[in-house]
Amino acid sequence: MRFFTRNKSATSAKERLQLVLVHDRTDLNPAQLEALKDDLLKAISQYIDIDPDAVQIGLERDGRSQRLIADIPLRSVSRHRAG
Amino acid sequence: MTAQVITITSGKGGVGKTTTVANLATALAADGKKVVCIDGDIGLRNLDVVMGLENRIVYDIVDVIEGRCKLNQAMIRDKHYPGMYLIPAAQTRDKTAVSPSDMVRICNDLRPNTDYVIIDSPAGIERGFRNAIAAADRVLVVTNPEVSAVRDADRVVGILEAEEKGTPYLIINRLNTALVKNNDMLSAEDVLDLLGIHLIGIVPEDESVLIGSNRGTPVVTDVKSRAGQAFRNISRRLQGQDVPFMELDSQSGLWTAIQRLTGRK
Numbered sequence: 001m002r003f004f005t006r007n008k009s010a011t012s013a014k015e016r017l018q019l020v021l022v023h024d025r026t027d028l029n030p031a032q033l034e035a036l037k038d039d040l041l042k043a044i045s046q047y048i049d050i051d052p053d054a055v056q057i058g059l060e061r062d063g064r065s066q067r068l069i070a071d072i073p074l075r076s077v078s079r080h081r082a083g
Numbered sequence: 084m085t086a087q088v089i090t091i092t093s094g095k096g097g098v099g100k101t102t103t104v105a106n107l108a109t110a111l112a113a114d115g116k117k118v119v120c121i122d123g124d125i126g127l128r129n130l131d132v133v134m135g136l137e138n139r140i141v142y143d144i145v146d147v148i149e150g151r152c153k154l155n156q157a158m159i160r161d162k163h164y165p166g167m168y169l170i171p172a173a174q175t176r177d178k179t180a181v182s183p184s185d186m187v188r189i190c191n192d193l194r195p196n197t198d199y200v201i202i203d204s205p206a207g208i209e210r211g212f213r214n215a216i217a218a219a220d221r222v223l224v225v226t227n228p229e230v231s232a233v234r235d236a237d238r239v240v241g242i243l244e245a246e247e248k249g250t251p252y253l254i255i256n257r258l259n260t261a262l263v264k265n266n267d268m269l270s271a272e273d274v275l276d277l278l279g280i281h282l283i284g285i286v287p288e289d290e291s292v293l294i295g296s297n298r299g300t301p302v303v304t305d306v307k308s309r310a311g312q313a314f315r316n317i318s319r320r321l322q323g324q325d326v327p328f329m330e331l332d333s334q335s336g337l338w339t340a341i342q343r344l345t346g347r348k
Binding site for chain 2: 008009010011013014016017018020021024025061063064
């Protein structure tokens, strides 16, 4: 049933290219992106309590432009106080 | 007339730049346009053989730049289309023999008496590429639906944008519809989505392209060739016509297999 096998090589090619192009266009390698993420979290933590394990930061493509998307869940103040 | 200068480039080598130049120039000439092709690949000239003009070369572009001949002496007239010319690359020199301003000057000299100047860029993003895009009014980027070609095309698009050459148009060459159907080749939609630029043509993989190059007769003159049709469509789009994209699916599948078996294709 080849027709229903979705994960064939073109899918893999596209996914890999999506990542490579973002790094090529921004001139940021994955290690630098990790460092950026760490610095960003440190800076934000000085002001608000965040949950570092739930943080998602990544580069996304939007046509020919890139954006840095950060999803940073905050720890609830009441829960924090209670704990 | 004031020529439009169109540069065909790609980043990666071997994706079909030279074939594209020869075919688009031939299609434009067949529509009665005056076309001058310039081989920008100094030291690795090839446009002459693909166009079947290799035996007529006397002077080349470096001879023009260094004043050994006049511009029109280096313009080789095509055998079939009297409105089509080739300015060959020098074979025994390297790309430093030409500068971006030389290219601008040559193109400006050609503009008043020409409809289209089509420049074949060398692979890469160095001097030869910079020369090839210096005079361009419009740039077409050729790619194949393949990871390395798409990645290099993206680099070139980025450089063109940084150089304020505007957003180039994309030609997806050698698309194999059977592989795309089987999800073993990036589709045209995938490539467009990745590169984020406008499409000007999709050329299906077609053995008649190789046969045309072997003979020095671009495939665009073969009315039965699908790739030839794709190149004719691109040339009409360059002329400002609104030509719908070919239905590529009809090339594969059961019906074509039957046509092949019964000798209708």
